[in-house]
Structure formats: structure tokens, C-alpha cells
Amino acid sequence: xxxDVPADRRYRESHEWIRSADGRVGISDFAQDELGDVVFVELxxxxxxxxxxxxxxxxxxxxxxxxxxAPVSGEVTAVNDALDQAPELxxxxxxxxxxxxxxxxxxxxxxxxxxxxxxxxxxx
Amino acid sequence: xxxxxxxxxxAHADAGASxxxxxxxxxxxxxxxxxxxxxxxxxxxxxxxxxHMGAVVVxxxxxxxxxxxxxxxxxxxxxPGDAQYTAMxxxxxxxxxxxxxxxxxxGDYLLVPNAGTDAATVERWRAHAxxxxxxxxxxxxxxxxxxxxxxxxxxxxxxxxxxxxAALDRFECADATVAGADCLVSRTGYTGEDGVxxxxxxxxxxxxxEALDCPPCGLGARDTLRxxxxxxxxxxxxxxxxxPRTPFEAGIGFVVDLDTDFVGRDALVERTDPDERFTxxxxxxxxxxxxxxxxxxxxxxxxxxxxxxxxxxxxxDPVALAHLPADVAPGTxxxxxxxxxxxxxxxxxxxxxxxxx
Numbered sequence: 001x002x003x004d005v006p007a008d009r010r011y012r013e014s015h016e017w018i019r020s021a022d023g024r025v026g027i028s029d030f031a032q033d034e035l036g037d038v039v040f041v042e043l044x045x046x047x048x049x050x051x052x053x054x055x056x057x058x059x060x061x062x063x064x065x066x067x068x069x070a071p072v073s074g075e076v077t078a079v080n081d082a083l084d085q086a087p088e089l090x091x092x093x094x095x096x097x098x099x100x101x102x103x104x105x106x107x108x109x110x111x112x113x114x115x116x117x118x119x120x121x122x123x124x
Numbered sequence: 125x126x127x128x129x130x131x132x133x134x135a136h137a138d139a140g141a142s143x144x145x146x147x148x149x150x151x152x153x154x155x156x157x158x159x160x161x162x163x164x165x166x167x168x169x170x171x172x173x174x175x176h177m178g179a180v181v182v183x184x185x186x187x188x189x190x191x192x193x194x195x196x197x198x199x200x201x202x203x204p205g206d207a208q209y210t211a212m213x214x215x216x217x218x219x220x221x222x223x224x225x226x227x228x229x230x231g232d233y234l235l236v237p238n239a240g241t242d243a244a245t246v247e248r249w250r251a252h253a254x255x256x257x258x259x260x261x262x263x264x265x266x267x268x269x270x271x272x273x274x275x276x277x278x279x280x281x282x283x284x285x286x287x288x289x290a291a292l293d294r295f296e297c298a299d300a301t302v303a304g305a306d307c308l309v310s311r312t313g314y315t316g317e318d319g320v321x322x323x324x325x326x327x328x329x330x331x332x333x334e335a336l337d338c339p340p341c342g343l344g345a346r347d348t349l350r351x352x353x354x355x356x357x358x359x360x361x362x363x364x365x366x367x368p369r370t371p372f373e374a375g376i377g378f379v380v381d382l383d384t385d386f387v388g389r390d391a392l393v394e395r396t397d398p399d400e401r402f403t404x405x406x407x408x409x410x411x412x413x414x415x416x417x418x419x420x421x422x423x424x425x426x427x428x429x430x431x432x433x434x435x436x437x438x439x440x441d442p443v444a445l446a447h448l449p450a451d452v453a454p455g456t457x458x459x460x461x462x463x464x465x466x467x468x469x470x471x472x473x474x475x476x477x478x479x480x481x
Contacts, residue, residue: 036142036154036157036158036344037158039412039435040410040411040435063153063158
């Protein structure tokens with residue numbers, strides 16, 4: 001099976017992505033497939049601070065509970081409220097409608113993350 | 125430890141299954157989406173490979189007497205072609221396993237203990253057979269077991285079998301040829317839907333599986349389906365070591381016939397009205413209750429523990445099975461603690477899903 005790994009993002013080994021241009025954060029296509037049907041997402045509130053490498057939330061599928069790890073440090077500027085009613089968006093569109101947070105971050109934090117090629121190598 | 129694998133392991137891998145360890149077996153947990161597999165079974169039909177279930181054959185002149193000695197239900201009520209849900213308890217009345225006992229058309233008995241318990245079951249049954257002329261054989265590796273479940277399941281299997289399956293009542297079994305293979309078919313299951321279970325030779329499993337043409341389903345959907353019905357899962361809703369329960373505490377007092385003489389009977393006579401009972405909770409806040417989570421009363425006091433839980437794919441609500449004090453009635457406000465936060469809900473006796481939903 002081949003998974004989508006968009007080129008405009010950086011990735012954590014734990015399968016979270018951040019879009020470099022605007023600080024949008026989500027989980028990868030590979031991660032949503034591994035989890036299976038997502039039924040619940042627990043996220044911080046707007047204005048909260050997340051710390052690179054620390055847990056910032058939880059995503060639950062029918063079969064498992066997984067922690068979410070922050071790809072960068074920074075303040076949460078927006079949260080995807082649509083996931084409250086439609087957590088399946090994470091499965092259906094993990095890089096689009098299934099986004100999790102927007103974060104105001106420091107560019108330097110990206111250095112610690114995987115490039116799309118390196119992340120693809122990890123999951124294949 | 126090397127995991128045991130069902131005869132259809134490679135067919136499942138080719139079909140894109142994800143696997144999980146269960147009872148010492150490597151079994152498919154899903155074939156893509158638990159939610160879609162669940163829906164297939166509730167609305168039409170789905171097939172499960174449940175070859176990890178044990179198969180213990182009890183035969184000989186005293187086979188019925190041995191079954192009566194070791195199971196809580198009235199095994200002597202079984203005529204050839206009958207089956208019954210039953211339980212096994214130790215001398216203290218502690219539930220060891222729940223199981224279906226078949227009386228095969230030829231007259232011998234087939235017990236189907238839960239995954240991974242087959243060897244211990246055979247050992248125990250042999251140890252209790254003194255004075256009886258009965259043979260106990262572990263035939264787990266000699267059978268594949270395919271469960272076809274759903275409102276369309278009986279007609280689907282009927283179309284591939286030479287026997288009239290529609291004429292079988294619930295909990296009846298018959299010898300039949302399915303896809304050219306000799307099988308034992310029974311109108312049983314673990315989903316709350318009508319359905320058929322097909323025992324066959326492992327060498328015929330691929331042909332039978334292929335012929336029963338409906339979506340393959342894994343243990344994930346099997347779990348969400350049975351939780352909606354409040355059916356027990358051994359090792360999770362009761363565990364003789366970790367969470368010992370009598371059949372009355374575990375909610376299956378209806379399979380205990382105290383007029384029969386079985387191991388555990390004398391201990392259970394005094395324990396038919398337990399202080400704690402197996403019941404359910406439906407949450408009104410969105411969260412996923414899981415095994416081991418604490419249940420609290422309206423004042424925040426711990427009153428019990430979730431044994432199984434999920435987000436019900438059919439209802440869209442979080443549902444849990446739990447042991448709670450017997451005086452906590454359905455309709456009582458409670459909460460389940462999910463990662464430190466109390467999520468509101470109401471006690472509701474399972475099944476959560478009723479025939480008209």
C-alpha cells in the first residue's frame with residue numbers, strides 16, 4: 001500500500017505533520033490508516049501552548065488510543081472544531097479537512113523534523 | 125512464544141487484513157474499517173474466521189454425564205442436533221469460561237471453549253472424568269470455523285449448502301456439505317444477528333471461505349457487535365485469575381441450572397443474588413470508555429469498573445459494560461473516568477441495541 005506524503009510539510013517519527021508555510025498540524029495518511037476508524041480527538045484549546053516532543057492531545061480509534069506529539073513549540077491559534085462532530089475527517093482527509101491545530105511556531109523547530117523523503121523512507 | 129495461525133492466514137493477508145494477537149493466535153483485527161464491517165453485519169452479512177476458538181470433542185458411553193458434571197446448564201437436555209450456551213465453574217463457583225456445547229448429529233459432544241483455553245480445558249475435563257467412560261480430545265487444530273452473521277446470513281449459507289438451513293432453529297446444528305466440503309453447520313453466533321457457524325476441515329477452509337461470498341470481518345467488528353449486545357468476552361468481562369466472577373455476577377445466571385449436579389453447584393446455591401451485577405453504561409458525553417476505567421456515582425465515589433467499552437458504531441454513542449453494585453438501577457446517573465476526566469452517562473442494562481433499532 002502506498003501512502004500520501006505531501007512535499008510541503010515536515011514530519012515527526014510519531015507521524016504528526018506540520019505545514020511549514022502556515023503552522024497547520026495534523027497526522028499522516030499512514031497514521032490514520034494504522035489507527036483505523038477515528039472516533040474521538042482530544043485537543044488543546046486556542047491560546048494554549050504546546051511543546052515540541054511533548055504530548056498535546058489524544059486520538060482514539062475504535063481499536064486504540066494514541067497520544068499526539070507536538071512537532072513544534074508554540075501557541076495554538078486555531079483548533080479544528082469540526083472534529084468534535086466528525087472525527088472521521090481524520091481518516092477521510094488527514095492533510096486537509098482532518099487537520100488538528102494551527103500553531104504559531106519558530107522556524108528553527110523544523111530542523112528537528114523529518115523531510116518528506118526521510119518520512120517516506122521510515123514508513124515504507 | 126510462537127503464535128498459532130488460522131488456516132486462512134495468508135488469504136487474510138492478501139485481503140489486506142491487519143492482525144492482532146488474541147488468546148495466543150494471530151488473527152485479523154480488521155480488513156480496513158471496523159465501522160464498515162460492523163455495518164455489513166447489522167445490515168446484510170459478514171464473515172468471520174474464528175478458527176481460534178477451541179474444539180473439544182467428548183465421546184463415549186458417559187459423555188453426557190461428563191458434560192453434565194462440568195457445565196452449568198442441563199447438558200442432558202441436548203438431543204443430537206442441539207446446541208446450548210453454557211458455562212464452566214470451579215468448585216467455588218467462579219466462572220472459568222463461557223462456551224457453546226453442541227451435540228453433534230452422530231451423538232457425541234463438541235465443546236467450543238474460548239481461544240487459547242483449549243489445552244487447559246481438555247486437561248481439566250480429563251482430570252474430572254474419573255469413574256466415567258468418556259474420551260476427551262482436543263480437536264482445535266482439526267477444524268476451521270467460519271461464522272457468517274447478519275440478516276442475510278442464513279439465506280447466503282443456505283444457497284451454498286445441501287441442507288435446508290432455514291429449517292434449523294436457533295441453537296440447532298446439522299451435518300451439511302458446503303462448497304463441496306463436509307461441514308457441521310449451526311445456527312449460532314456472537315453478534316446479536318441471525319447467522320450460521322460452519323466447522324470444516326482446515327484443508328477445505330479456503331473453498332468454504334471463498335464460497336460464502338460477503339465482506340470479511342475481523343475481531344475488531346466482532347468486539348463492537350458483541351458489546352452492543354452485552355455478550356461476555358472471556359478474559360475481559362470476567363477472568364478467573366484477575367477478576368473472578370460467578371455466572372450470576374457476570375450476568376449469565378440463565379445458563380446455570382441448579383437442579384443439575386455440576387462442579388461449583390454447591391457454592392453457587394447460596395450466591396444467586398450477588399452484591400454486584402454485570403450491567404451497562406451509555407455515556408452522554410463523547411469519549412471512549414475502555415476496559416479498566418473507573419465508574420463513579422453522582423457524588424463522585426468510585427462504584428465499579430468498565431470491563432469492555434467502545435463507541436457503538438450502530439448507535440453513535442459511547443457504551444460500556446461494567447460491574448456495578450446491584451442496587452444501582454438502570455437510569456441512574458453515573459460517570460466514567462476517561463484520562464482523569466469524569467464523562468457523564470446513565471446506567472442501562474444491555475443489550476444497548478434492540479431488535480427494532
